[in-house]
């Protein structure tokens with residue numbers, strides 16, 4: 001049987017391969033009970049991603065904000081916009097960027113007049129987050145890392161699931177951490193993400209006594 005420490009290492013190696021584009025998945029979730037090491041694994045993965053040159057958009061859902069619509073999407077879009085304007089390459093990017101990063105992407109939906117979407121429109125569309133991240137990913141591979149998904153607000157959850165179906169190894173990647181689902185949590189976003197056939201899921205189990213004693217020595 002695979003040991004828990006090996007499982008963590010294998011998940012980490014697979015995720016690193018996905019950053020490099022040499023894995024068949026680009027969405028990965030780590031699930032476990034409180035204190036099992038989810039945030040520690042996510043932190044290690046985001047450090048690796050930064051070292052590999054990925055742009056990392058890192059956010060954490062919180063219980064206090066779980067009833068605020070678009071709380072998580074807003075965090076991610078704010079980070080995306082902070083990153084975007086600093087480079088000439090981004091400004092020179094294709095047609096989606098002709099209005100500059102601060103005005104948001106075109107959504108090209110039926111009835112869209114062709115005007116650039118306002119930040120509010122971006123927030124209130126299920127594809128707004130994906131569109132914004134796709135624009136960044138033309139310039140540089142993007143990793144979206146979201147911890148504590150159990151507290152994700154409902155509209156952001158829809159946007160994340162939409163994004164998860166459009167991740168691309170080596171280009172647009174999504175990592176998440178979550179507690180196991182209970183009735184206390186309003187959202188099923190982590191379950192929805194884990195149900196995607198290409199998501200790499202790690203269900204954390206407690207470390208065995210021998211590993212714990214090795215850690216504390």
Ligand SMILES: Nc1ncnc2c1ncn2[C@@H]1O[C@H](COP(=O)(O)OP(=O)(O)OP(=O)(O)O)[C@@H](O)[C@H]1O
Nearest residue numbers: 032033034035036037038039040041148177179215
């Ligand atoms: N592989 C590891 N080696 C050493 N210490 C670890 C390891 N993984 C986790 N820890 C330690 O265990 C504690 C809990 O880890 P962490 O915060 O990552 O858990 P968590 O699953 O995110 O918890 P929560 O559900 O409360 O958010 C931390 O003090 C962390 O430093």
Ligand SMILES: [Mg+2]
Nearest residue numbers: 038039040147
């Ligand atoms: Mg944590």
